[in-house]
Each structure stands twice: as structure tokens, then as C-alpha cells.
Amino acid sequence: MKLPVPSDATMSEQIDPFTVGGTLFHAAKRFPDHDALIYSGRKASYVGLLEHAIDRARGLIGLGVKPGDHVGVLMPNCWDYVILYYAINLIGARAVLLNARYRPDDLAYVIPKAHIRHLFIGGQAYRHCDYRPMLTGVFPGLSDWTGGPLQLDAAPALHQVIELGDPREGAWPKDAAVEQAAANVTRDAVLAAARAVSPDDIGMMIFSSGTTSRPKACMLTHLSLSQMGAAVAERFALTPQDRLWDPLPLFHMSTMLPMAACRSAGACFIGMDHFDGDTAMALLITERPTVHYAGFPTIISALVTHPDFAKYDQSRLRINHVVGPTDLLRRYGALFPGAVAVNSYGLTEATGVPCYSALDDPEDLLYETSGALFDGMEARILDEDGKEVPHGTPGEICLRGFGIFAGYYDDPDATAAAVTPEGWLHTGDLGRIGPGGRLIYDGRLKDMLKIGGENVAAVELESFLMTHPAIRMAQVIGVPDDRLMEVAAAYIELNPDTEMTEDEVVRHCVGAIASYKIPRYVRFVESWPMSATKVQKFELRQTFEPAGKIDVAAYTRKGA
Structure with a gap:
């Protein structure tokens, strides 16, 4: 009917x-019969x-x-x-x-x-x-x-x-x-x-x-969500003929923001109940999207290594959005030759992603920068003393503009620490202002991991690990991972006269914390590299060797 x-x-x-x-409401008026949503095998205008x-x-x-x-x-x-x-x-x-x-x-x-x-x-x-x-x-x-x-x-x-x-x-x-x-x-x-x-x-x-x-809990207003969605639609040049494929989680801005962009332009949003290579490849072959919003190398890797990848007709694909190391992005770019490789930088506190590559950026800048911020958003880079540094000099990325969140719910102290009275958000991320005002992301200043695109505070994992009676102290660092970009490595000091194995550490975690947070590496130590009062985590990172990776999935398969 x-x-x-x-x-x-x-x-x-x-x-x-x-x-x-x-x-x-306004999308329904302007684009009533255009496909709006394809999800769970269902479709709606x-x-x-x-x-x-x-x-x-x-x-x-x-x-x-x-x-x-x-x-x-x-x-x-x-x-x-x-x-x-x-x-x-x-x-x-x-x-x-x-x-x-x-x-x-x-x-x-x-x-x-x-x-x-x-x-x-x-x-x-x-x-x-x-x-x-x-x-x-x-x-x-x-x-x-x-x-x-x-x-x-x-x-x-x-x-x-x-x-x-x-x-x-x-x-x-x-x-x-x-x-x-x-x-x-x-x-x-x-x-x-x-x-x-x-x-x-x-x-x-x-x-x-x-x-x-x-x-x-980051609070986002209707206004920032709508304005940011419209900005993404403009940067991506979305039209009602576009079909945007996004297999990422719905509890994340990496889906909610592209969905807002689709509403703004009358484009169709194509989602997935659960990502796996076989289902994704079949969906892409059938629906032939114009935009990939895969986000992370994990997703793209599953596509390009799939045996049916050669059957995928990419003739309508014009944007392939993924973030990651420059060399990896170049390799993916060669595998999607007809699409612009769009990079980005963002965080939930800035309503997702206020910074994307422009579709006409030179190729080198597509791979080496995160692009320019939207009109109405601005960035500056501060040194350790809080002073602004010249373009090209690394420091903390600070953002201001229409996309800055409304604060942390029920936590005014944390909000005040994150946002200055002048409206500048301290991101805790390291970066530079590059050519043409484009932002370059260089890593994190905060003691935080980014596992498969999810931010995880190291101290959160450390606090949980130390609930085990045998663990005297735990320190967690992020280490590179081919699939998740980064995973947790736990350094553990045991209480006197106690023993513990890697297996017991993982079993302590399985079922109690999210699987992606579980350490993939465990190192037992008897002493720590210390400053006057703190563990020098940079030394742990410098001496880390990627041996003995734990297969967490095997524990969940066994129901451990």
C-alpha cells in the first residue's frame, strides 16, 4: 500500500x-518515495x-x-x-x-x-x-x-x-x-x-x-546532530541517488552521523545486523552502494581479501571512507580505483567527525591528512604550557564550534576540565595543522586505547584486573594490531606468595568485561620503570615485544 x-x-x-x-519529517516531504533505509532484510522509503x-x-x-x-x-x-x-x-x-x-x-x-x-x-x-x-x-x-x-x-x-x-x-x-x-x-x-x-x-x-x-555520557543536542549531518552531506556531495553502506555499530557516531547525513540529502542508508565478510560481500554485490562508510581497516580488509571481491561491480562507488596508517590507505586506494579515499578525524565530544577530506583534495593529502574542518568548526594546537603553536608543529588538538557537545551528563567537573569557558574542547589527541589548514592526527596524549574504533581508558582495565585477589598492580598499554588497529597489553605484578597464568587472567575477564577490552598480551613483572611517583608507560611501550598473542575468541568459543 x-x-x-x-x-x-x-x-x-x-x-x-x-x-x-x-x-x-522534512526528508519525508522532500524525498517521499526515495529509499531511506535498508536493514535486516527490510526496506523503507x-x-x-x-x-x-x-x-x-x-x-x-x-x-x-x-x-x-x-x-x-x-x-x-x-x-x-x-x-x-x-x-x-x-x-x-x-x-x-x-x-x-x-x-x-x-x-x-x-x-x-x-x-x-x-x-x-x-x-x-x-x-x-x-x-x-x-x-x-x-x-x-x-x-x-x-x-x-x-x-x-x-x-x-x-x-x-x-x-x-x-x-x-x-x-x-x-x-x-x-x-x-x-x-x-x-x-x-x-x-x-x-x-x-x-x-x-x-x-x-x-x-x-x-x-x-x-x-x-556525552550529551549531544538535536542541533549539533542535524548541523553536523548536513555538513557531512555537503562534504560528501550526497544526493537522493546515493546509497551509503555502513556496517558499523548503531551505538556509535560512525553510524548515527552518516545516517543524519543521509536524511539531510535524501540518500539511502544501508546497514548490517552483524558484520562478516560473506554477508557484507553479498550485500555490496546486490545493492552496489555509492559510498562505503567502513571506517576502519578491519572492515575493508575483510572485503578485499574475500574470494568474491573480484565479482563486486564498483562502477557506482565514488567514496571509500576509511582511516588508518598512510601506507595502508594507499594500498586500499589502489583496490578501489574509482572511489575517492576519504580520511577523517573525530571524537564523540565533537558530535562524531567534524573533519573529512574534501573530494577534490590532491591524492597525497587524502592519505596524509584528515582533511579540513567544516565551516563553523575551528582547531588550534597547544603545547604543554597551553600556548598555541605554529602550523606544522605538533601539540594537543583543541576544537571549537557548532559540533562541540553539551557536556558530560551529571559530571560538571569533567565537563569543565574538557571545555574551556571560551568553548575550546581539549581532545587529548596529538596533531598538527597541515597544508591548507587541514588537520593531521598523530596519536593520543591521553592514557587511552582505541580498540577497533572504541575508546577504552587504560585505568578502566587496570582497575578491573586488580579486582582479582592475586593481582597487586596492573598497568595497561595499547599495542598495534593488524585487525583491531590497537589492542590491550597488560603488565601485571602479583601479590607475594601467589601464582597466576595468562589463562587465568583471561578467564577473569571473559564474560565480565567486553571481549574487545580483554588483553591480548599478558606480561608478569616484579618491578616497574618509575619516575618519582608514576610508572613510566613509555618504557613499557618501548620494550614491548609482540610475542605470545592470546586468542581471546577461542575462550569465548569454548564458553570459558
């Missing part, structure tokens, strides 16, 4: 075009996507979700995730996107920290990642909860948990409860809620690790 195009009256009734919901979001928003209102409520989303990539994200934003609630790879230790912290009131969990992939036992283990009061208001001492704000897409029987409210709640809520109620949303309201919260022991 052909869905009706939203009328001019509906579109103009104060639904602000600089809100997430507003961008979807822009007007169809809007109607799906409105229907889900009716259910949210019926469940008691109110403007400003924190709605947690703990789900694997799937169609329902995208629809739920839009529905949350339509009614002015805050979408708190939780890392789908979080494990009990993480969930015990982030759910109460973010004051999540309504938690949606996805059961589509329960065979690989079952959130039920995780949540009941962390919050025992959920074990016998069958609905109604929750009362959990460890998460006092949490009001309800709803399971979506789980084929198993269960006591918690499921899809049917959402549909039943929607029956008593009109479409007009959703439109009224959408009209009340301001561009300056918080639309999304994503946890980002800093130098503290725990991640912090």
Missing part, C-alpha cells in the same frame, strides 16, 4: 527542521520510515515515556534499533545508546550513571549475547519482575525494561506490550510532542571513555 506523503500543514506546524525528528517511527513513538507514549526521559537502548544492530532511535527523538526523550558489547561490570555502572528510566533490550542475537542473565545478575530485583514500576536500589531511576525481537518466552514486557500501548495513543499526540522539541534539547547520549576509571 502506498503511504500518504505528509501534508504541508503537518510539515509546517512548528516541527523544527533542526531536530532529529524534524529532519526525518522516507515516508515509510517516518510512519514506522510515528507508530513506535505512539507505543513509547503509551508506555509512559515523557519528554526528557532517558531511554536506554541496549540492542544489537537491527531494524528495530533504527526505528526506536527515531521514535525516542520524535517525542523529545533522550536516546541513551549503550554499547551492545557491554558486559555486567559495564552495565552495573552505566545504567544508574545515566539515570536510565526506560531500558529497551534486544534479544535478536541472544545466542551470542544474552542480556537477560547479565541484567538479572547485576540487578537481582529483575529476576522476579513481570511488569509494573520497578524498585531497584542499585538503579533507582529505572522504571521498566522492555524486550524487543526476542523469540523466547519471558516475563518482561515485549513487542506486544509496546503495540498494545500504542493502541490508545493517536498520531496527533506524536506530532504534538514533535512540535515541542527544541533544537537545543539533548537528543542523544553516548558513553565515551576518558582518562578516568569509568566512561562518561
Whole structure:
């Protein structure tokens, strides 16, 4: 059945075009029949996507979700995730996107920290990642909860948990409860809620690790999300004929930002429930996207080494976005000869990625720089004394402009430490201003790892490792990895008269922390290279030898 195009009256009734919901309404008006979303084997036009979001928003209102409520989303990539994200934003609630790879230790912290009131969990992939036992283990009061208001001492704000897409029987409210709640809520109620949303309201919260022991919830406004999406669409020259393939996680700005760009231009977003080389190659051969937003070498490597890569018709592909070492990017560029190799630099605190290569940049600059910042964003480089240095000189990257986040939720001290009164964000990253004002990223100043694109504070892993009774002290560094770009290497000093093996270290981690955080290398030490008061981690890095890498996947396959 052909869905009706939203009328001019509906579109103009104060639904602000600089809100997430507003961008979807306006896309449905401008590009009603264009493909908007391909996900989980399903497809929707822009007007169809809007109607799906409105229907889900009716259910949210019926469940008691109110403007400003924190709605947690703990789900694997799937169609329902995208629809739920839009529905949350339509009614002015805050979408708190939780890392789908979080494990009990993480969930015990982030759910109460973010004051999540309504938690949606996805059961589509329960065979690989079952959130039920995780949540009941962390919050025992959920074990016998069958609905109604929750009362959990460890998460006092949490009001309800709803399971979506789980084929198993269960006591918690499921899809049917959402549909039943929607029956008593009109479409007009959703439109009224959408009209009340301001561009300056918080639309999304994503946890980002800093130098503290725990991640912090970055607050992003509707305005920064919409403006950054429009800027990406302009930099990529997106049109309604574009089809952007992005297999990355939906709890990350590497999907939410390209999706915003697609809304701005009427392009189609093609996602994946779970990335694997076979499924990705088949999807690319069938859909023939114009833009790859693969992001990381791990993804591209799986494509170019696939036996069917030669069958992939790249004639429509015009952009291949991936970040990584210069030599590696050059090699990938040769394998996608008709596409511009777009590089970038970004972080969640800057609404994702405020800096991409231009499509007409000279080839050398495509591979060697991260491109120029968008108009309305600016960068400066500071030395150790906080003084600005000349172009070409390395120092800390500081950013200012429309994309700077609204702060860390419930953490004014951390916000004040990150953003100056003049609006400059201290990124903790090392870089330079290169030719033509382009940014060059040189690494991290913070004691933080970037594992497969995910920021992980070293002290977070160190704190967890030291919960084992045999471990006296742990220090974690990031070391290069062909697949994940960087992985954790743990240096461990044991308590006197105790023994421990690498196997026991890994078993301590499996099932308790996210698998990507588990150290791939373990080194036992009896002394540390010290300054007056601190371990000299640079010496650990200098002396590290990449021998004895641990196969963490083997432990998870065995169910250890």
C-alpha cells in the first residue's frame, strides 16, 4: 500500500527542521518515495520510515515515556534499533545508546550513571549475547519482575525494561506490550510532542571513555546532530541517488552521523545486523552502494581479501571512507580505483567527525591528512604550557564550534576540565595543522586505547584486573594490531606468595568485561620503570615485544 506523503500543514506546524525528528519529517516531504533505509532484510522509503517511527513513538507514549526521559537502548544492530532511535527523538526523550558489547561490570555502572528510566533490550542475537542473565545478575530485583514500576536500589531511576525481537518466552514486557500501548495513543499526540522539541534539547547520549576509571555520557543536542549531518552531506556531495553502506555499530557516531547525513540529502542508508565478510560481500554485490562508510581497516580488509571481491561491480562507488596508517590507505586506494579515499578525524565530544577530506583534495593529502574542518568548526594546537603553536608543529588538538557537545551528563567537573569557558574542547589527541589548514592526527596524549574504533581508558582495565585477589598492580598499554588497529597489553605484578597464568587472567575477564577490552598480551613483572611517583608507560611501550598473542575468541568459543 502506498503511504500518504505528509501534508504541508503537518510539515509546517512548528516541527523544527533542526531536530532529529524534524529532519526525518522534512526528508519525508522532500524525498517521499526515495529509499531511506535498508536493514535486516527490510526496506523503507522516507515516508515509510517516518510512519514506522510515528507508530513506535505512539507505543513509547503509551508506555509512559515523557519528554526528557532517558531511554536506554541496549540492542544489537537491527531494524528495530533504527526505528526506536527515531521514535525516542520524535517525542523529545533522550536516546541513551549503550554499547551492545557491554558486559555486567559495564552495565552495573552505566545504567544508574545515566539515570536510565526506560531500558529497551534486544534479544535478536541472544545466542551470542544474552542480556537477560547479565541484567538479572547485576540487578537481582529483575529476576522476579513481570511488569509494573520497578524498585531497584542499585538503579533507582529505572522504571521498566522492555524486550524487543526476542523469540523466547519471558516475563518482561515485549513487542506486544509496546503495540498494545500504542493502541490508545493517536498520531496527533506524536506530532504534538514533535512540535515541542527544541533544537537545543539533548537528543542523544553516548558513553565515551576518558582518562578516568569509568566512561562518561556525552550529551549531544538535536542541533549539533542535524548541523553536523548536513555538513557531512555537503562534504560528501550526497544526493537522493546515493546509497551509503555502513556496517558499523548503531551505538556509535560512525553510524548515527552518516545516517543524519543521509536524511539531510535524501540518500539511502544501508546497514548490517552483524558484520562478516560473506554477508557484507553479498550485500555490496546486490545493492552496489555509492559510498562505503567502513571506517576502519578491519572492515575493508575483510572485503578485499574475500574470494568474491573480484565479482563486486564498483562502477557506482565514488567514496571509500576509511582511516588508518598512510601506507595502508594507499594500498586500499589502489583496490578501489574509482572511489575517492576519504580520511577523517573525530571524537564523540565533537558530535562524531567534524573533519573529512574534501573530494577534490590532491591524492597525497587524502592519505596524509584528515582533511579540513567544516565551516563553523575551528582547531588550534597547544603545547604543554597551553600556548598555541605554529602550523606544522605538533601539540594537543583543541576544537571549537557548532559540533562541540553539551557536556558530560551529571559530571560538571569533567565537563569543565574538557571545555574551556571560551568553548575550546581539549581532545587529548596529538596533531598538527597541515597544508591548507587541514588537520593531521598523530596519536593520543591521553592514557587511552582505541580498540577497533572504541575508546577504552587504560585505568578502566587496570582497575578491573586488580579486582582479582592475586593481582597487586596492573598497568595497561595499547599495542598495534593488524585487525583491531590497537589492542590491550597488560603488565601485571602479583601479590607475594601467589601464582597466576595468562589463562587465568583471561578467564577473569571473559564474560565480565567486553571481549574487545580483554588483553591480548599478558606480561608478569616484579618491578616497574618509575619516575618519582608514576610508572613510566613509555618504557613499557618501548620494550614491548609482540610475542605470545592470546586468542581471546577461542575462550569465548569454548564458553570459558
